[in-house]
Amino acid sequence: MTGESAPDLKIPVPRGPVPVAPPPRPRNTVELTIDGRSVAVPEGATLLEAARQLGIDTPTLCYLENLTPVNVCRICVVEVENSRTLVPACSRKVEPGMVVKTDSERVRLSRRMVLELLASSVDVSTAPQFQDYMARYGATPERFGPPAPPAAAGERDAARPGHHHAPHGADAATVHQPVKVDNDLYVRDYSKCIVCYKCVEACGTDAQNTFAIAVAGRGFDARISTEFDVPLTDSACVYCGNCIGVCPTGALMFKSEHDMRQAGTWDETRQTATDTICAYCGVGCTLTVHVQDEKIVKVTSPLDHDVTHGHLCIKGRFGWEFVNQRE
Amino acid sequence: MDLHFTADEATAEERAAIEGCLAALSMHGNRRQYLLPVLHAIQGRIGWISRGALNHACRALEVPPAEAFGVADFYAMFQTRPQPPVAVHVCDDVGCRFKGGEALCAEMERALGPAGAGGAADRITWHRSPCLGLCERAPAALVISAGDPPRDQDLAPAAGEDLLRVAAGQAAPVADLALSVPQAGQAGLTLLRRVGQIDPTSLDAYRAAGGFLALRRAIEMGPDRVVREVIDAKLVGRGGAAFPTGQKWLGARSAPLPRYLICNADESEPGTFKDRVLMEHDPFSLIEAMTIAGFATGCERGYLYIRGEYPLATARLENAIRRCYERGYLGANVLGDGVRFDIELRRGAGAYICGEETALMNSLEGRRGEPRNKPPFPTQVGLFGQPTVINNVETMVNVLPILLAGGKAYAAIGTERSTGPKLFCVSGHVERPGVYEFPFGITLRELLAAAGGVTGRLQAILLGGAAGGFVTPEQLDIPLTFEGTRAAGASLGSAVVMPFDDTVDLRQVLRRIAQFFRDESCGQCVPCRVGTVRQEELLHRLATDQPFGSVEQELGLLKELGQAMRDASICGLGHTASSAIESALGRFPIFQDARQETR
Amino acid sequence: MGGGTSSYREIEETDVILLWGSNARETHPIFFHHVLKGLHNGARMYAVDPRKTSSAHWAARHLPLHVGTDVALANAVAREILAAGLENRDFIAHATSGFEDFARHVQPYTLDYAAEVTGVPAEVIREMAHAYARADRAQLCWTLGITEHHNAVDNVRSLINLSLLTGHVGRWGSGVCPLRGQNNVQGGGDMGALPDRLPGVQHVENDELRAKFEQAWGCTIPPKKGWHLSGMFEAMERGDLTALYVIGENPANSEADQHHAIHLLENLEILVVQDMLLTATAELADVVLPAAAGWCESEGTVTNSERRVQRVRRALPPPAGVRDDIEILLELARRMGKDLGNPTAEELWNELRSLSPVHAGMSYARLEELNGIQWPCYDESHPGESYLHGRLWERPVLGPRAPFACVDHRLPFEELSPEFPIRLTTGRRLDSYNTGVQTGHFASPLRRGETIDLHPADARRLGVAEGETVRIVSARGAVLAPVLLDEGLRPGLAFMTFHFPDQVATNELTVDAKDPQSGTSEFKAAAVRIEPVGRSLVTAEAEVAAPVSV
Known part of the structure; x- marks a missing residue:
């Protein structure tokens, strides 16, 4: 029992059965065919999980193991026999007898187009995964024309839903705009935002439940925003940085990383990443400490850890400055 | 929290x-x-x-x-920056722009300055608007005046001076019903039989004209029998997807409680205005039909989601619901038979996407009108995560004749696979635009003749709305049924029939349609969010003879884009955002004469 | 053995959560993520806290009890459960002792009495009692709101009584969960950093256990338990303790009645401080031993609030001239004439495993592979235990029965008076930690510095506005701080942190009345008065910079 046990307790308590979590409810097995190969997975599994079981690498952007699938990026679409449209592998549950193609020409066309649409409108330079996918699907975003110049600060935030300026034909519309820097811990570079909803989910019910940001606007003007685009410092933000943790493109970034990149000193080849435990409260969160030149440059947390599921609080994620500041 | x-x-x-x-x-x-x-x-x-x-x-x-x-910030009718209290919305969509809409916009610009100008200190501003659902009386405008109480008034046909007077506070004149329903008062009508014939604000008038007989019959029959009649009638949804209503209801009956009923009155497909006419002129019939649907499917609560730009229909339905509660046709004990059914009327706020059933549910829940991925389907996981039955207005009111005549008798109307009477929205270059009721199977030629024929020389007909497609003057013998239009490579959609004469530049029509989808995409999925932008840019380049590379390359890219939107988008908006454009390009030599060389 | 009986995951799968004296949303944010998952899964939460904290905002019901009336509330909950016949009779008969006495003991704690004493309406107490007792699974979590009182152990026992009464312990999803305030409070205690324990939570006064250690270590261990922290300060006061070696603590800022504590530290014959930063305590020291930041410059283990032993690893080298704690201790031993060699952290851990049965199965390799292991873990085939006290449900029960404790409500040590009419309670904020030694260095956008948080009604009564500096006076000292208005407080209740000791020495106000068993001071309940300073902010701030007693 907690608190004080009797000091005269001399005999160790006899060991009983090992207390463990109750086993998950047994699930039926569903058999289906993917790319001509048969696979059996538990009922309720997704096509993505089934494909992974076969070692098929399905590209994803808005999917992350620790978030509820929102299936908005559509890069994971696959072809399911007798389905009028392609279906998102990340969220579509397996059904018995499904016949799935993950690399048909139809699939490749849609994946290529998703990449081209994003790369022609968003700065994907800090999304390394993206470059791999582009090569794999032969994406040539230049087909849509040269990128339009960046919008002025606040211009995209002022868009009226249901209205836009007619295109003029010379270039392809983009989301490029100045970086938002309103605090010392992290920056928001929405030129790099593919609106994958991950940050909103991490700020919302999937982790932090603070709801400081949401998707605002509509259509191409859809964007991640605080209420009325107020600075983070006026918003509900508690600087847990879990949005940075899930951002797939570097749109959300530690200010330390952003500043080093600006200065040209950021060099991941010179960095180490070491797992340790947070020094603050007694929860015991695993921190991955990223060190370059004997200085901590950022802190993340592994997704597959039972304590954090990849999520931290402001102290764990940012409270390491004192280590760098010691002489 | x-x-x-x-x-x-x-x-x-x-x-x-x-x-x-x-x-x-x-x-x-x-x-x-x-x-x-x-x-x-x-x-x-x-x-x-x-x-x-x-x-x-x-x-x-x-x-x-x-x-x-x-x-x-999702909905066009909400403003999050200071605005003048009066906003004039002028339709410049495909139904109105060639029938005085553009001229009206020019007049507004002269009188009020550029669209969207003005702050809180000003009195009036104006905006261009997508289809306001008043196409039969083009050009159309809607004046929204903030205050206590707020006043929303539509005006169609709208003349510039009249519009400015309404914006200044004058009451808009009452529209002539004959302009909207040329058949009003004719014998042999089923869905339109009361339109123009009774006072739409009077419950007694509705009763005197046969109102609530179907509800009484439904309660006598019991829910199972009602569902069977609807199945026997082979009623399919009129909203565009043509799903068998009886199957939907049958499926719902075995779903867990609580279940919800939704009537989709978010009629926003450009060129569509039939539901508006029904709601304005026979509102009690919709309340009665919803009550029957709720009774048959075991839903005790119904939501009537009406598009925000329908002020008269909203007022008439509010009144009808109030009267029905007063007289025991709604509430805890409908008709004294122990049946519970409540209806909540909810207004949309300017978002075409909310006509998509799952987007509508999100909107009802106080969220952005973003469609949900399906499956699961609403009959399993719908409003508030509960099983939900959702039907369009016209579908709903068809239940009344089914119960009065019997499912089998109803099924004898129309064709084998498209049964019953059908409302058509005829607008554009015809002599007498309006809502027309005919049994399924009437040909396009017959329908246009009934509307007085095409004015001028027919160039093309938009069938089914912006999400539908174009047919040529050679295709006038298409039978207007779900199967007939499909066989002709078109779609009936929401039964929009909009002919364009040969003075119309089809490239402008296509650009307006592309603009519409770009404006109305919810922005959730990449293929639609960015694809609709690229589609509009492509059409602009083609229409202004400035292709990147050759015209062929551009048309090829447009086709690929269309395929990706159709294949990979989440919902019907993305799936159909290119269909009208692709059908036009396939049937008309629109961009063939553009210059071919590389820029 | 002391430790949370449940795993974090269990709170995601429980039905009722009692969050008692804990603002986990701010003080244990990632634990609160698990709570939120539980809430999203349909759990119903009751928050017992004098303040309506951000945690309490997530509760179905908030029970704003008067500071220090937890035993009265807990006993009333117990009485109500009994009165309604909702106690788990099978479990009580099978696995507990002392029930009859306990049932008699709580009889006077009627709902009306408790409502009177705690200020929580009777029907809300009743609702919580019924919800907790009727739940299939229920978790009872607490933090410093329970333990920073002069009757901390009574508080804890009164809560444990509830879990015994309802059988909410020893099963998946049901348990009691004390959240540890610091990252290795659990591990430090488990490793023997308690006055009465040897490593592995083995009692020093048990001859058999002590002999095992003496044999392994080749030395004699004093057979009597030592002093806990407050016992040491009492010993300093008496003059029995004249030399102090402080490792990674900052008592000059963190002790209650700080003025007095500093006085005692200054009067020591020798004070040695080993820390990674030059703390206020280090500034008083005769010798300072600069130490590595354990969490990122050293190898080793820590243990969290779900008893999970986890590896800490060296991510970067310490600055020049700074040594690892182990290295310092070994060197010190060498200088004292005992060469302990140069064992690595892992070698030391393996020695611990050989002496502590509950850690025996935790090799570094397994800790690595399993992302940490929850004790007890008896051998290398043992998976660790996700919850404790399953033994109470075995038939027959394994080991001793769990005893009910008859404890009574006692008011906070320092009662309110006309001179000191306001109850000051203390705690933490999200972005800061204890005395701010570590958190003071990062640019938190949330940081507002120290404030005295008041209910708007108190501020009105005192005629002070938000941001205005006031003097807060207790029987021990006085400080100046600006006012922050908080609707989550109640009239008569004020709140401060001690994150900013350089700005405001909050612990000059707190009372060093201690729980005789745990040695923890009653940081949660001081009596103060608040005075408008009636002077310009500049003057007031000058005074803040040089705190004085009045």
Whole structure:
């Protein structure tokens, strides 16, 4: 029992059965065919999980193991026999007898187009995964024309839903705009935002439940925003940085990383990443400490850890400055 | 939950608008679902939604302000920046722009300055608008005047001077029903039989004209029998997807409780106005039909989601619902038979996407109108995560003749696979535009003849709306049925029939359609969010003879784009965003004469 | 053995959560993520806290009890459960002792009495009692709101009584969960950093156990338990303790009645401080031993609030001239004439495993592979235990029965008076930690510095506005701090942190009345008065910079 046990307790308590979590409810097995190969997975599994079981690498952007699938990026679409449209592998549950193609020409066309649409409108330079996918699907975003110049600060935030300026034909519309820097811990570079909803989910019910940001606007003007685009410092933000943790493109970034990149000193080849435990409260969160030149440059947390599921609080994620500041 | 607010406080007037709205609501379930009504109340009173007002609303409804802002900023009818209290919305969509819409916009610009100009200190502003659902009386406009009470008035056909007078506070004249329903009063009508014949505000008049007989019969029959009649009638949904209604209802009956019923009255497909006419001129029939649907499917609560730009229909339905509660046709004990059915009327706020059933559900829940991925389907997981039956207005009211005549007799109307009477929305270059009722199977030629024939030389017909497609003058013998249009490579959609004469530049029509989808995409999925932008850019380049590479390359890219949107988008909007454009390109030599060389 | 009986995951799968004296949303944010998952899964939460904290905002019901009336509330909950016949009779008969006495003991704690004493309406107490007792699974979590009182152990026992009464312990999803305030409070205690324990939570006064260690270590261990922290300060006061070696603590800022504590530290014959930063305590020291930041410059283990032993690893080298704690201790031993060699952290851990049965199965390799292991873990085939006290449900029960404790309500040590009419309670904020030694260095956008948080009604009564500096006076000292208005407080209740000792020495106000068993001071309940300073902010701030007693 907690608190004080009797000091005269001399005999160790006899060991009983090992207390463990109750086993998950047994699930039926569903058999289906993917790319001509048969696979059996538990009922309720997704096509993505089934494909992974076969070692098929399905590209994803808005999917992350620790978030509820929102299936908005559509890069994971696959072809399911007798389905009028392609279906998102990340969220579509397996059904018995499904016949799935993950690399048909139809699939490749849609994946290529998703990449081209994003790369022609968003700065994907800090999304390394993206470059791999582009090569794999032969994406040539230049087909849509040269990128339009960046919008002025606040211009995209002022868009009226249901209205836009007619295109003029010379270039392809983009989301490029100045970086938002309103605090010392992290920056928001929405030129790099593919609106994958991950940050909103991490700020919302999937982790932090603070709801400081949401998707605002509509259509191409859809964007991640605080209420009325107020600075983070006026918003509900508690600087847990879990949005940075899930951002797939570097749109959300530690200010330390952003500043080093600006200065040209950021060099991941010179960095180490070491797992340790947070020094603050007694929860015991695993921190991955990223060190370059004997200085901590950022802190993340592994997704597959039972304590954090990849999520931290402001102290764990940012409270390491004192280590760098010691002489 | 622990909410955080900025320091901004609501003004006394904003508070009054919010409190007044909350007091008038009979709250049911979670509070967040009342976000749209509260935002309407603020917008209606003030003309825009300030930070302080949003904070106050969020405190009352326990909604995080960032999320509420994301909702407010989703809908075209909500403004989150200071605005003049009066806003004139002028339709420049495909139905109106060639029938005086553009001229009307030019007049507004002369009188009021550029579209969207003006701040809180000004009196009037104006905006271009997508289809206002008044196509039969083009050109159309809607004047929204903030105040206590707010006043929304539509005006069609609209002349510039009249419009400015209405914007200045004058009452809009009552429209002539004959302009909307040329068949009004004719014998042999089923769905339109009461339109123009009775006082649409009077429950007694509705009863005297056969109202509530179907409901009484339904209660005598019991739910199973009602569902069987609907199955026997082979009724299919009139909203565009043509799903068998009886199957939907049957499926719902075995789903867990509570279940919800929704009537989709978010009629926003460009060129569509039939539901509006029904709701304006026979509102009690919809209430009766919803009550039957609720009874048959075991739903005790129905939501009637009407598009925000339908002021007259909204007022008529509000009145009808109130009268029905007063007289025991709605509530805890319908017709004294122990049946419980409640209806809540909810207004949309300017978002075509909310006509998509799952987007509509999100909107009802106080969220952005973003469609959900299917499966699961609404009959399993719908409104508030519960099984939900959703039918369009016209589908719903067809239940009345089914119960009165019997399912089998109803099935004898129309064709084997498209049964019953059908409403058609005829607009554009015809002599007598309007809503027409004919049994399924009438040909396009016959329908146009009934509407007095095409004015001028026919160039093309838009069938089924912006999400539909074009047919050529050679295809006039298409039977207007689901199967007939499909066989002709077209779609009946929401039964839009909009002929264009040869003075119309089809490239402009296509650009307007592309603009429409770009404006109305919810922005959730990449293929549609960016694809609709690229599609519009491509059409612009083609229409202005400035292709990147050759025209062939551009047309090839357009086709690939269309395929990706059709294949990989989440919902019907993305799936159909290229269909009208692709059908036009396939049938008309629109861009063939453009220059071919590389720029 | 002391430790949370449940795993974090269990709170995601429980039905009722009692969050008692804990603002986990701010003080244990990632634990609160698990709570939020539970809430989203349908759990119903009751928050017992004098303040309506951000945690309490997530509760179905908030029970704003008067500071220090937890035993009265807990006993009333117990009485109500009994009165309604909702106790788990099978479990009580099978696995507990002392029930009859306990049932008699709580009889006077009627709902009306408790409502009177705690200020929580009777029907809310009743609702919580019924919800907790009727739940299939229920978790009872607490933090410093329970333990930073002069009757901390009574508080804890009164809560444990509830879990015994309802059988909410020893099963998946049901348990008691004390959240540890610091990252290795659990591990430090488990490793023997308690006055009465040897490593592995083995009692020093048990001859058999002590002999095992003496044999392994080749030395004699004093057979009597030592002093806990407050016992040491009492010993300093008496003059029995004249030399102090402080490793990674900052008592000059963190002790209650700080003025007095500093006085005692200054009067020591020798004070040695080993720390990674030059703390206020280090500034008083005769010798300072600069130490590595354990969490990122050293190898080793820590243990969290779900008893999970986890590896800490060296991510970067310490600055020049700074040594690892182990290295310092070994060097010190060498200088004292005992060469302990140069064992690595892992070698030391393996020695611990050989002496502590509950850690025996935790090799570094397994800790690595399993992302940490929850004790007890008896051998290398043992998976660790996700919850404790399953033994109470075995038939027959394994080991001793769990005893009910008859404890009574006692008011906070320092009662309110006309001179000191306001109850000051203390705690933490999200972005800061204890005395701010570590958190003071990062640019938190949330940081507002020290404030005295008041209910708007108190501020009005005192005629002070938000941001205005006031003097807060207790029987021990006085400080100046600006006012922050908080609707989550109640009139008569004020709140401060001690994150900013350089700005405001909050612990000059707190009372060093201690729980005789745990040695923890009653940081949660001081009596103060608040005075408008009636002077310009500049003057007031000058005074803040040089705190004085009045």
